[in-house]
Amino acid sequence: MSSENTCPICDEQAVSNQRDSARPGLRSIECSRCGRYLLAPSDFIANSEGRDVRYLLSAYLREHSDGIKELIVNDSLIQSVLPELKEYNVERKIGKVLLYLGKYSEYPGSYVSLVGELFPVAYARNQSEFVFYRDHLEERGYIEKKSNDRIRLTAKGWNELYKMRRQGRDSKECFIAMSFREEYDKLYLALQKGVDLAGRGYSAARLDDPQSPELIDNALIAKMKNSRFMIADFSANNAGVYFEAGYMRGLGRHVISTCKKLDAQGKLVDKKGEDLHFDVEHYPTLFWEERNLEKLSEDLANWIIAWGI
Ligand SMILES: [Zn+2]
Numbered sequence: 001m002s003s004e005n006t007c008p009i010c011d012e013q014a015v016s017n018q019r020d021s022a023r024p025g026l027r028s029i030e031c032s033r034c035g036r037y038l039l040a041p042s043d044f045i046a047n048s049e050g051r052d053v054r055y056l057l058s059a060y061l062r063e064h065s066d067g068i069k070e071l072i073v074n075d076s077l078i079q080s081v082l083p084e085l086k087e088y089n090v091e092r093k094i095g096k097v098l099l100y101l102g103k104y105s106e107y108p109g110s111y112v113s114l115v116g117e118l119f120p121v122a123y124a125r126n127q128s129e130f131v132f133y134r135d136h137l138e139e140r141g142y143i144e145k146k147s148n149d150r151i152r153l154t155a156k157g158w159n160e161l162y163k164m165r166r167q168g169r170d171s172k173e174c175f176i177a178m179s180f181r182e183e184y185d186k187l188y189l190a191l192q193k194g195v196d197l198a199g200r201g202y203s204a205a206r207l208d209d210p211q212s213p214e215l216i217d218n219a220l221i222a223k224m225k226n227s228r229f230m231i232a233d234f235s236a237n238n239a240g241v242y243f244e245a246g247y248m249r250g251l252g253r254h255v256i257s258t259c260k261k262l263d264a265q266g267k268l269v270d271k272k273g274e275d276l277h278f279d280v281e282h283y284p285t286l287f288w289e290e291r292n293l294e295k296l297s298e299d300l301a302n303w304i305i306a307w308g309i
Pocket residue numbers: 007008009010011012031032033034035058
């Protein structure tokens with residue numbers, strides 16, 4: 001059970017855990033594992049749910065609270081990020097450490113201090129798992145150590161890092177996967193506006209209307225590989241969108257699902273009143289209404305910020 005002195009996410013001693021003076025109901029927490037965040041009352045935390053995924057949540061906060069003034073953690077954020085959190089494979093965790101070292105290197109040749117609780121950086125369960133990845137980076141020749149606490153990337157390490165960045169992890173592009181039908185043009189503009197509102201500097205676009213099925217394949221794959229995240233709209237029940245969203249998830253990138261609001265019976269229907277088979281249970285989805293696309297833009301901006309994209 002967490003107390004005033006502990007971090008409610010990881011249950012470790014927090015550097016500080018106090019009421020936020022400006023916003024009643026929020027607690028301002030600084031934790032050496034999870035970073036700095038604001039916590040709203042949460043059933044998930046209060047009921048001690050998800051013990052086995054808490055370390056992933058801790059890692060998520062560590063990765064995303066950095067550089068953000070106010071990361072507000074509430075049940076809605078937790079429920080929306082949980083399906084995205086998973087035990088990464090070893091290669092991915094090693095990549096996370098490399099990205100971290102690149103981020104904190106002042107310049108090629110400079111050393112990074114590895115003091116403190118760093119294992120959440122690698123989405124690892126504990127410090128010895130982190131050490132395992134650190135040592136592996138050294139074996140591969142990506143880093144060299146002055147001591148266990150002072151490390152720098154080698155030229156080979158920098159090259160690997162640039163390769164990873166080119167693959168989209170640091171990209172400023174957002175790919176919008178959706179129907180090209182004219183009736184969705186306003187939706188397209190609303191999605192672009194939402195990405196703008198988030199203020200992260202992303203440019204969001206869909207692929208131009210395909211002329212040749214052969215060309216689109218290569219252009220499509222390249223576009224997805226170069227994009228940091230995707231917005232996938234399932235309203236038209238377009239098979240291409242399912243493929244693209246699946247491909248993007250396979251690359252380990254964020255996919256924000258959107259869909260036209262369900263009717264009163266909870267069914268998604270097309271203009272002829274036929275059922276669409278969009279699996280709304282599977283992933284958190286932003287629902288929108290034609291008459292209130294403004295709200296979609298605002299909701300989308302909030303999701304981008306909340307997910308820390
Ligand atoms: Zn913590």
